[in-house]
Amino acid sequence: MSTTKRLNLYSKFERFNHWVQAGLIITLILTGFEMHGTWSLFGFEKSFTIHNWCAWAWLTLFIFDAFYLMVTGEWRQFQPTFRKLRDVIRYYLVGIFRGEPHPVPKSERAKHNPLQRLAYLSIVMILVPFQMITGFLYYYYNDWAAIGLGGVELSTMALLHTIGAFGILAFIIVHVYMTTTGHTIFSHLGAMITGYEEVEDHGQETKEQAPSS
Amino acid sequence: MSPGHRRFFALALIMALTAAAFLLIDAASFADSVEPADEGDFGAAEARKASRMPEQWITADHSQHQILAEGNFTSGPEVTAACLTCHNQAALQIHETIHWTWLCPADPERELGKAGLTLNNFCISVPSNEPRCTSCHVGYGWSDDGFDFDDPTRVDCLVCHAQTNEETGPYLKFPAGSGNPVAEEKVFPGNGRTYFPPNWNAVAMSVGRPTRRNCGQCHFNGGGGNGVKHGDLDQSLLTPSRDLDVHMDAEGPDFDCVRCHTTESHRIAGRCYKQPAATDRRSLIDSDLITRITCESCHTDAPHEPGHKANDHTDIVACQSCHIPTFARVMPTKMFWDWSSAGRMRDGAPYKVMGDLDRPTYDTKKGDFIWEMDVVPEYFWFDGTLEYTLLTDEIDPSDVVRLNVPVGERGDPDSRIYPFKVHLGVTPYDAGNNRMAVPHLFGKDENAYWKSFDWAKAIQAGTDYIRNSYPEVMEFSGEVGFVETEYHFQITHMVAPKENSLECAACHSDESRLSELTGFYMPGRDANSLLDTIGWIAVFGSLVGVGGHGLLRMFSSKNNEEASS
Numbered sequence: 001m002s003t004t005k006r007l008n009l010y011s012k013f014e015r016f017n018h019w020v021q022a023g024l025i026i027t028l029i030l031t032g033f034e035m036h037g038t039w040s041l042f043g044f045e046k047s048f049t050i051h052n053w054c055a056w057a058w059l060t061l062f063i064f065d066a067f068y069l070m071v072t073g074e075w076r077q078f079q080p081t082f083r084k085l086r087d088v089i090r091y092y093l094v095g096i097f098r099g100e101p102h103p104v105p106k107s108e109r110a111k112h113n114p115l116q117r118l119a120y121l122s123i124v125m126i127l128v129p130f131q132m133i134t135g136f137l138y139y140y141y142n143d144w145a146a147i148g149l150g151g152v153e154l155s156t157m158a159l160l161h162t163i164g165a166f167g168i169l170a171f172i173i174v175h176v177y178m179t180t181t182g183h184t185i186f187s188h189l190g191a192m193i194t195g196y197e198e199v200e201d202h203g204q205e206t207k208e209q210a211p212s213s
Numbered sequence: 214m215s216p217g218h219r220r221f222f223a224l225a226l227i228m229a230l231t232a233a234a235f236l237l238i239d240a241a242s243f244a245d246s247v248e249p250a251d252e253g254d255f256g257a258a259e260a261r262k263a264s265r266m267p268e269q270w271i272t273a274d275h276s277q278h279q280i281l282a283e284g285n286f287t288s289g290p291e292v293t294a295a296c297l298t299c300h301n302q303a304a305l306q307i308h309e310t311i312h313w314t315w316l317c318p319a320d321p322e323r324e325l326g327k328a329g330l331t332l333n334n335f336c337i338s339v340p341s342n343e344p345r346c347t348s349c350h351v352g353y354g355w356s357d358d359g360f361d362f363d364d365p366t367r368v369d370c371l372v373c374h375a376q377t378n379e380e381t382g383p384y385l386k387f388p389a390g391s392g393n394p395v396a397e398e399k400v401f402p403g404n405g406r407t408y409f410p411p412n413w414n415a416v417a418m419s420v421g422r423p424t425r426r427n428c429g430q431c432h433f434n435g436g437g438g439n440g441v442k443h444g445d446l447d448q449s450l451l452t453p454s455r456d457l458d459v460h461m462d463a464e465g466p467d468f469d470c471v472r473c474h475t476t477e478s479h480r481i482a483g484r485c486y487k488q489p490a491a492t493d494r495r496s497l498i499d500s501d502l503i504t505r506i507t508c509e510s511c512h513t514d515a516p517h518e519p520g521h522k523a524n525d526h527t528d529i530v531a532c533q534s535c536h537i538p539t540f541a542r543v544m545p546t547k548m549f550w551d552w553s554s555a556g557r558m559r560d561g562a563p564y565k566v567m568g569d570l571d572r573p574t575y576d577t578k579k580g581d582f583i584w585e586m587d588v589v590p591e592y593f594w595f596d597g598t599l600e601y602t603l604l605t606d607e608i609d610p611s612d613v614v615r616l617n618v619p620v621g622e623r624g625d626p627d628s629r630i631y632p633f634k635v636h637l638g639v640t641p642y643d644a645g646n647n648r649m650a651v652p653h654l655f656g657k658d659e660n661a662y663w664k665s666f667d668w669a670k671a672i673q674a675g676t677d678y679i680r681n682s683y684p685e686v687m688e689f690s691g692e693v694g695f696v697e698t699e700y701h702f703q704i705t706h707m708v709a710p711k712e713n714s715l716e717c718a719a720c721h722s723d724e725s726r727l728s729e730l731t732g733f734y735m736p737g738r739d740a741n742s743l744l745d746t747i748g749w750i751a752v753f754g755s756l757v758g759v760g761g762h763g764l765l766r767m768f769s770s771k772n773n774e775e776a777s778s
Contacts, residue, residue: 035721035736035737036736036737036740037722037723037737037738037740038745043716043718044716044717044718044721044722044737045716045717045718048522048717092762096766096769097765097766097769098769098773099769099770099773141525142525142528153734154733154734154736155733155734155739155741158734158736158739158741159741159744162740162741162744162745162748163744163748165748166744166747166748166749166751166752169752170751170752170754170755173752173755173756173759174755174758174759177759177762177763180763181766
């Protein structure tokens, strides 16, 4: 029978940043797909206005976040590692169904497992900048000639921006589901709200389980 | 955190805040730093500054000119002769304009124009029908092709300049009087109205700058009646409400036509045939000597609040496209005219049928009509010029004949998307030669269609007549046919208040008003269906994947519990 311990995982700013970004991204998806013609919620014009304000707000928050990670050193939480990556993947594909413990338990020093590190890093370094760049270029369509993009068709930028949107939407679905894989269904979610998470304390057990490969 | 770290963190935060503030300010006022005088009223406020006018322009009171008071005039040319004693260049200036020649001044071939080889699908063509048509000529006595276009006294100053009122009595040209008012009391059978000789002296003394009533006498009644032709010009513009036209609003700015159709030596700014209304897009802010004919003349090409996305549209979308949501908003306009059904008799006599909109839907003399109100325009790329099918051009009668068509295309810097009224017709043509035809409609002679209702005779007479001036027109083959035709009118008047302008979704949706304009990507209207399919498969695939994973977890955790117990 395992015991639990309480970890202090997420600072006030991290939680604020997470939920504001979540709200902005969901709003961007709702209004973006409305302008795309997928559904009707606010009307094109309102969606357009909301989308643009959210875009600026997201960029601003993103800049804050980057500063925060830099000055606090928390960027190290996203440093990619391949050590135990295969174990983690195997855990989510097989071990989780057998009731095995997680191969890389959370700690205050390492909040993210190798799979999370890779996923979050590529989201933050690739998908989000891609979406922001294509989005702002899309908006400033009339100035393309001035920055040497005169030959590009609007449809190309629209296509890229929509690809990004689908990518983010798919990420959110998996991300939200993964929050249910903690000690209890809501323990990961709770951590992002309160900052604290109860995790299983396997003590010695964890260390004995050496990677199988 | 050590104190050193804390200081560094505070410094970084301040820097980030400053950067963010700059970004937000930049977003709010991207294009310009000009503060609107009244928030939400940016373009209008700028335009008012640019177009403010003095209250009084004219330094003469014509009612005090002796020559006008004591002239004892009995005809138009006598009045004109008096005007010319002071305004000695005026008639010569008029002689150069399209108002006089009815030919496009930009066409050296002298083919484009009512008096040339162009046609419409209303009453089709002027030649051989002059006495009726030239009631809207700025001259006296153009009754046939023998009219002396060089006679200065033939110019009608009064039709544009008389400011008649109850005291002076009206100044009206007789509808079938070749541009002349009647010399003695006379009834016009077409409308049953009695016309009286003008009180020449009083009318002459009333002259001033043209008002909407002067221009509207002809331009609101184009096609022979109120609102027939244009769709954006009819008698509702005599005293328009703000809803009908923000600029001409009789209770508001009360613009006259010449406020925008500015004039130099009687050359009135405006589009005609080959000649765009303006060839550069400068505003009064750039140059105070330009005409005020375009919206941009006063409003500039960035008329909305700085940073507003609509400013990014003005390079390809004309102001009119959004700001004139529909035309003929107060009075109906004719949308369809089928000449092929003309000539039917009831009890052996011509007749009319009145429709719902208080306009005739059938007239023996003219055929079937469809009238409409509050009409949604059609949209075309337009560079300000129209291309015309001439009488001499071969037509394909199996297809719709475009008697005129807007010129322009996407990618051309002079072309933008403009609204148009498209008037459809079924129009007589020379089926033996595959040419459009000039029917002789009006007249008391046996050849006139409105006398004998015989198309062959009418077209024979019309063709013979126009061949006097244009021998290149083919002789009539004798074979009459009817062909479907289209005629395009640029919609540019009846500018609605901004709160009534089109919403984005009028174009940015799958029910786009611009669905006919293809070859470019428009957000909300267009999408890449392959990407959408792949994208939604990915999204639903993720849902199914995590759903399946979750179900497996539920079952396996039960099994694990059972196994461990």
